[in-house]
Amino acid sequence: MLPKSVYRTPNLRGRIALVAGATRGGGRGIAIALGEAGATVYCTGRSSRAGKHPPGRPETIEETAELVTAAGGRGIAVRVDHTQPADVKKLIAQIKGRHRGLDILVNDVWGGDALTEFGKPFWTLKLDDGLHMLKQAIHSHIITSHHAAPLMLGRSRAIIFEITDGDALYYRGNLFYDLVKISVIRLAFAMSRELRKHSVVAVSLTPGFLRSERVLEHFGVSESNWKEVAKKKRNQDRNSKRQNDAISDFMVSETPRYVGRAVVALAADPKVKNKTGRVLSSWALAREYGFTDIDGAQPHWGDYARKKYGNYKICDNVFHSYQVPGLIELMFPAWF
Helix, strand or coil, X not given: CCCCCCCCXXXXXXXXXXXXXXXXXXXXXXXXXXHHCCCEEEEEECCECCECCCCCCCCCHHXXXXXXXXXXXXXXXXXXXXXXXXXXXXXXXHHHHHHCCCCEEEECCCCCHHHCCCCCCHHHCCHHHHHHXXXXXXXXXXXXXXXXXXHCCCCCCEEEEEECCCCCCCCCCCHHHHHHHHHHHHHHHHHHHHHHHHCEEEEEEECCCECCHHXXXXXXXXXXXXXXXXXXXXXXXXXECXXXXXXXXXXXXXXXXXXXXXXXXXXXXXXXXXXXXXXXXXXXXXXXXXXXXXXXXXXXXXXXXXXXXXXXXXXXXXHHHCCCCCHHHXXXXXXX
């Protein structure tokens, strides 16, 4: 790991990126980090100044694009419903017409917070909400990759990111949430097998305890004073009944820019193809590449969680070795 003082933002000037789901949270942080590196970033989502915000959420894609430009890149806001193939097809045609190709695709469409009830058995959940979550957060990723991949074939260091939650196959506390987060891990792996001969990498990537806009509001703080939470007089190690919100956990949180800098580090790595198909984390990549969060810290959620809650197995190199080569690839090596 490089010393903090040595780390420099990689240069992605001239690279074209699409961050699907860039309105807020991890998507916004990733878009801004790509801007820091000088990339041209298409910031897409449904929340626009033209209207259609989720209840109580002020963030817009236009604001994200402006933050990308202010960081040193070029932000382009395009309102897109990624569950609608026609919308995505139109977006990709626009990118092709302007740039002839695409270098970086980040699939971070989510929108499932209001649909998730943790800690309840699946037969008691609202079925419509669960099915909507699958459409919103899995179908949208498949639709976007389907239309975007042809623009990436043969591009030098082209890479697709599937943003997930967690670097392991453990159960995530809600049937539909679990299906979403595991499915995008599998989606990255499956795409990596089909894209490997076209010089396109696909990985899944997780942040740690993400200090998003919604999480900051939950704790009643802002990014400028978030550490004030530690002064609250309550059991700091206790989670709520149905939410991971222990104060001690929050103190190991990371800004959305941290996972964004993980995206930048991978996109700039000439040897990134060695990671294709893998499940990666912001905290492990920070140690490998030497980047920091915006305050200069390197929070490591994995080490913290194992120390507090107990050991668990992650999707590491041993796990990956069980997947490659697979039986079908051995039967039909010429397919992909």
